[in-house]
Amino acid sequence: MNCNVCANLLTTIIYDPQNKISLTSLCQLQAGSIRICACETCGHLQTNEMADLESYYSKSYTILLNSEEEDQIYKVIDGKPLYRTQHQVDTLLQKVVNKGLRILDYGCAKSSTMKQLSRHDLDTQIYLFDVSDMYVEYWKSFLPASQWATYQIPADWLKTFDLVTSFFALEHIADLELCLNQVKSCLKPKGTFYFIVPNTFTNPSDFIVADHVNHFTVASLQYLLQKNGFIEISVDDQAHFGAFVVKAQLEPNSNATVLPTEVSQALQDAQQMADYWSSLSVKIRTFETAHSDRPAAIYGSGVYGSFILSNLQNTNNIRCFIDRSPFQQGQQVFEKPVIAPNAVTDEVEVMYVGLNPQIARGAIAEVAAFQSLNCEYLFL
Ligand SMILES: [Zn+2]
Incomplete structure (x- = not known):
């Protein structure tokens, strides 16, 4: 395969688990291994493309479609959840949005960020674009039909936007050349492209999900934007935990030269990440063998929790998933119920912690209901 960013032939395979199944970011299992x-x-780091990527996004990728208000928890502050959408709006307001902008949200899905932004009194004109019709019902709730388009960019949108935003979309897009061309064609000269993508080094689950074909590094983001004639490039790895917040300005007169960047650190970090995931399957199975026949629970019903379940030899001992998100509670994940942390009973003797390892120990220590449990934990 060729690199989605620089088009060179990719010859260095860093992760090849040769599994029979792989996980998507929506925790669905699909046949075949990732590489x-x-x-x-x-x-740049790149996963082989799923066979039917286009129809996957057009028909199957239903992120947060269960309810109007469904959202993901970004952080818990003093016991109260701060949701991802709110944090995205706060960061966007801090970094780019001021009054009177014409904004296009590209690869927008529900576009909950733009919906919340539209409630601010900023005199913005918001437009939406995606490669699916599934989200139209949500868009209707805050915009007229003339302000969204699917599959094709309308001709009268070209060169009219001050700002193009994109929230967690570019990691899914194999044809980055088409994507960047569309973004550029919509921007006014010197317009701003602002986007957020996962940082695989602080959000390791990004690495193993089959529908994230791109794992950007600081080096590959710089390359992509320079190659496409952007200047004033800023890649912020602090503003949004587990992600890069990227901002750049379109310079139509630039010569689009790519400055040499240091890639050896990125490659070294990537190999470490690959080794980490390779060792995890063994770690989970060793722990499982040492604690077989004891009632167990998996904390976290997202990608990490699903990864744990998919690596167990025997899932009969798993009584439930535990999740602090009210949107997950009451659902079934892999035919197991999802319960709230304070609903756990002392029957549970073993807990697999399916959370980002960077925050897992802190998150478990904060759960008051677990203080009285006599439980053994596995941290990833
Ligand atoms: Zn490349």
């Missing part, structure tokens, strides 16, 4: 390559030219 990740690293690009020695631009530092």
